[in-house]
Amino acid sequence: MGLFHPSPHFLAALTSARTAANSIYCPPSLQSSLNLQSGILHAEDKDYTTAYSCFFEAFESLGTHGEAEGDILKTDGGANKGQALGALKYMLLCKVMLNLMRDVESMGAIAHAHQNRNLTDFERALREYRDELSSDPTTRSHLAVLYETLLEQNFLRIVEPYSIAYFAECVGQDVQGE
Numbered sequence: 001m002g003l004f005h006p007s008p009h010f011l012a013a014l015t016s017a018r019t020a021a022n023s024i025y026c027p028p029s030l031q032s033s034l035n036l037q038s039g040i041l042h043a044e045d046k047d048y049t050t051a052y053s054c055f056f057e058a059f060e061s062l063g064t065h066g067e068a069e070g071d072i073l074k075t076d077g078g079a080n081k082g083q084a085l086g087a088l089k090y091m092l093l094c095k096v097m098l099n100l101m102r103d104v105e106s107m108g109a110i111a112h113a114h115q116n117r118n119l120t121d122f123e124r125a126l127r128e129y130r131d132e133l134s135s136d137p138t139t140r141s142h143l144a145v146l147y148e149t150l151l152e153q154n155f156l157r158i159v160e161p162y163s164i165a166y167f168a169e170c171v172g173q174d175v176q177g178e
Helices: 008-023 028-044 048-065 083-097 101-115 119-128 130-134 137-159 164-170
Strands: none
Touching (some): 008 028, 130 137
């Protein structure tokens, strides 16, 4: 982002193209590209709210339909993580530009807890960022699933150091297959 200031003519033409693409069949990859370009132009015009919406539409479309090879995070020589990841980064940048840092921080805290398989950190993030994380039913639903996953991973982390033979011995059973 950042090489030129979009004129109203660019924005009008892109809006017209998006409208036309919505009124007829348009391949999802083209629709995603239009949404990405529209978001970039709105961001250049410092309209970060509209830009965020465009990037979200692009991300959603790429997530639903995948990219050219059907892989949302398709790599190109390891350097390019794909358009979907780019749209996600742009969405986060828009949140920063709109000074909605708690939205970004809340997802960072959840990601950190998940990466570390730390249920305590996850619960702390849910309490600390309650407004940001519980206001949306979709987010609440997915966080509940993530909580269950983390709970399972915590159990696995506890039992990982032990062997099947040790568990069998603890419960007074023979190890089958020996």
